[in-house]
Amino acid sequence: MKAAVFEGIEKIVIKDVPIPKMDDNSVLVRVKACAVCGSDIRIFHHGNPRVKPPQILGHEISGEIVEVGKNVSKFKAGDRVAMGGDIPCGECVYCESGIGNNCSINYALGYQFPGGFAEYVLLNSLVVNYGPVHKIPDNVSYDEAALAEPLACVLNGLELSNVRLGDVVVIIGAGPVGCMMIEVVKRMGAAKVIMVQRSKPRLELARRFGADVYICSSEENAVERVLEETGGMGADVIICANSSPEAQIDALKMAKNRARVNFFGGLPRNNSLMTLDTNIIHYRELFVHGSHGASPSHHRKALELIGSGTIKIGNYISHKFCLDDILEGYKMAESHLGMRVVINP
Numbered sequence: 001m002k003a004a005v006f007e008g009i010e011k012i013v014i015k016d017v018p019i020p021k022m023d024d025n026s027v028l029v030r031v032k033a034c035a036v037c038g039s040d041i042r043i044f045h046h047g048n049p050r051v052k053p054p055q056i057l058g059h060e061i062s063g064e065i066v067e068v069g070k071n072v073s074k075f076k077a078g079d080r081v082a083m084g085g086d087i088p089c090g091e092c093v094y095c096e097s098g099i100g101n102n103c104s105i106n107y108a109l110g111y112q113f114p115g116g117f118a119e120y121v122l123l124n125s126l127v128v129n130y131g132p133v134h135k136i137p138d139n140v141s142y143d144e145a146a147l148a149e150p151l152a153c154v155l156n157g158l159e160l161s162n163v164r165l166g167d168v169v170v171i172i173g174a175g176p177v178g179c180m181m182i183e184v185v186k187r188m189g190a191a192k193v194i195m196v197q198r199s200k201p202r203l204e205l206a207r208r209f210g211a212d213v214y215i216c217s218s219e220e221n222a223v224e225r226v227l228e229e230t231g232g233m234g235a236d237v238i239i240c241a242n243s244s245p246e247a248q249i250d251a252l253k254m255a256k257n258r259a260r261v262n263f264f265g266g267l268p269r270n271n272s273l274m275t276l277d278t279n280i281i282h283y284r285e286l287f288v289h290g291s292h293g294a295s296p297s298h299h300r301k302a303l304e305l306i307g308s309g310t311i312k313i314g315n316y317i318s319h320k321f322c323l324d325d326i327l328e329g330y331k332m333a334e335s336h337l338g339m340r341v342v343i344n345p
């Protein structure tokens with residue numbers, strides 16, 4: 001089969017590799033779509049301790065089941081399915097309590113297990129039994145279904161931030177995930193959504209997603225503007241949906257007393273030690289927390305929200321490339337000139 005193989009930092013090669021070997025407990029999927037996540041690009045440039053090259057990346061996957069091991073009863077050949085990234089081990093204390101994205105082993109497709117930038121992806125018994133593998137509603141396309149993964153991460157993050165009716169929510173970072181958050185927090189009852197983004201073209205792209213206020217932080221002081229927009233009080237929820245230490249510092253300054261501040265985007269590994277004024281947290285009684293990935297239940301819910309039309313996920317797909325052109329797809333995703341890029345192997 002054809003696959004985009006990550007062979008080391010800055011090296012992805014399109015080559016012919018054997019179709020993964022089936023066993024009685026696994027499922028083979030013909031990949032139809034795999035979206036490019038920011039983390040795929042970070043692995044390409046910087047590597048990741050959980051990814052040992054050569055490996056096939058990609059974890060925002062959808063496809064058609066072509067073969068099912070004889071012990072598998074959940075799925076059959078011909079099923080259209082979408083997969084999420086985080087694979088619970090099913091046995092640790094976190095998996096036991098239903099938060100498999102916190103699994104102590106932390107397996108994921110496109111990390112320890114071969115991912116979706118290939119013609120076929122194998123779902124091993126762990127993925128089949130505990131993983132986020134769900135049937136795609138009939139009215140949802142493969143491309144759309146692949147984006148259930150990032151939407152699931154959004155749902156997890158916003159649930160943890162406890163967005164409530166009437167909240168003022170600030171989202172810092174207008175990438176596809178930040179833009180999805182606009183739509184979701186409005187559905188959760190946010191009264192005012194403020195989008196903050198440094199690059200102007202990216203901010204312009206985000207305008208159609210319907211935030212109430214757009215702030216270009218390279219042109220104006222985002223903290224002052226948020227305070228202005230909130231009558232000097234600050235926001236109830238601030239989500240850092242980017243990888244910027246400065247955004248995390250600003251987020252505290254934008255917070256109303258008792259606000260929830262979510263460090264949703266991870267910082268680069270060598271740049272995650274920073275100085276925060278923790279007295280802001282202390283005196284304002286802030287709840288500062290993180291979130292990463294999603295559990296299988298979020299993935300299921302994401303697919304349901306896409307299927308019902310509650311979230312118009314097609315709006316977040318801007319470009320499609322074939323597998324041969326995956327590096328062009330990476331470039332497009334990095335250029336900040338579009339939304340999600342989908343690869344169709």
Ligand SMILES: [Zn+2]
Binds near residue numbers: 039060150
């Ligand atoms: Zn992702």
Ligand SMILES: [Zn+2]
Binds near residue numbers: 094
């Ligand atoms: Zn586990």
